[in-house]
Each structure stands twice: as structure tokens, then as C-alpha cells.
């Protein structure tokens with residue numbers, strides 16, 4: 719039994735542990751995606767950090783080689799979904815209504831109502847913020863946090879959980895770092911202090927080589943996962 723203590727002094731019994739429920743459904747999503755051999759990434763970051771733009775770059779760079787689907791998480795808007803659809807990629811809009819994050823239940827619904835058989839990569843753009851998405855496992859293979867230099871160089875230390883629990887960090891819009899008086903090296907140092915082994919990429923829409931690094935990093939992570947899965951399968955068959 720779970721009780722929520724309100725500042726008014728009242729106690730409300732919410733009846734179940736939402737995190738436990740979420741973990742259970744995330745496990746189901748993970749099994750379903752693994753069985754279909756789909757690599758999935760959860761892209762998290764604040765509004766304006768450049769999540770949609772960096773996902774568009776992945777679709778442009780890898781969309782001919784692999785079958786990609788995108789879940790476009792948003793509170794109510796569908797602008798991001800429209801941007802993905804314009805690229806001709808399979809797009810699944812996921813509006814949370816008023817919630818500040820996607821959860822495993824919503825992703826489970828997306829997986830149930832869309833046939834993703836034969837797809838290689840599922841990119842999930844989470845709702846724009848750096849706090850709530852960190853608490854909800856979606857069943858993804860990889861969590862990526864994107865932060866823009868325009869958010870200020872204290873942004874990393876203000877949001878330790880998301881940097882501690884992500885598998886990759888991207889510091890975006892580095893071309894404007896000097897203009898906003900931020901040193902990306904400070905941000906790198908802060909990320910490393912929270913999560914010493916996390917790979918960190920510096921990216922900018924204006925610097926093509928950084929976009930290549932970004933899209934190759936995702937492709938490599940996907941291929942590694944697929945190779946591990948196929949080795950596991952052949953070991954089981956022996």
C-alpha cells in the first residue's frame with residue numbers, strides 16, 4: 719500500500735507503486751524489442767536542447783541503410799512528429815496529455831498498436847525536460863541525454879540523476895559556446911564527475927563532422943547490440 723502525504727496534512731492512498739508497475743512494463747517492452755531484434759534508444763533532454771534536430775540527422779544518415787521508427791513524445795504538440803514524417807520515416811506520435819515524461823505504459827501501447835516487424839532501430843524522443851524522464855525506464859537499450867551549451871554551464875550539476883543514469887551524453891550547439899559564455903570543457907568535466915565512463919560527444923548542426931560522429935556512434939551501438947544478440951542465439955542453438 720502506498721500513501722502520499724500532502725502538505726495539507728491529508729494522506730491519499732494511491733494503491734500501488736507506479737515505479738514498480740513501470741519497471742514491469744519496461745521489462746515487457748525490452749523483451750518484445752529484443753525478440754524483434756530492434757535496437758531502441760531513449761533520447762532525453764530539455765526543450766530546445768536539439769533532440770529533434772539530432773534525431774533528424776540520424777534518420778537522414780541511416781534511413782536508407784536501416785529501417786527506422788521514431789516515437790515522438792510530447793505533452794500536446796505534434797510539431798516534432800510532423801518534422802519526422804516529412805523525412806518519410808515511420809513516426810508514432812505519443813502525447814502524454816500533461817505528464818512531463820514518457821513511461822513504459824505509453825511505449826507499450828505504441829508497440830502494441832504499431833507493427834514494427836523488420837525494423838532495426840527505434841528512436842524514442844522523450845518529453846523535453848531533464849528531471850522526470852530519468853525516473854522512468856521505457857525498456858530501451860540505451861539512454862542518451864542531450865544538453866545544449868545555451869542552457870548554461872551549471873546545467874549538468876543541477877541534474878545529476880539523468881547524467882548518472884544515461885549511457886551517452888551529448889553536448890550540443892557547441893558552435894555558439896563562446897557567444898553564450900560557456901566552456902564545453904567545463905560541461906565535460908561535470909558529466910565525467912557524475913558518470914566517469916560515459917561517452918561524451920560534442921555536436922553542432924553547423925559542424926558536419928560532429929554530426930557524422932553522432933550518427934556513427936548510434937550506428938555502432940546498434941550493430942554491437944545486434945551482434946551480441948546473434949552470438950547469443952547461435953550459442954543457444956549449439
Ligand code: MG
Pocket residue numbers: 769770798843
Ligand atoms: Mg523536440
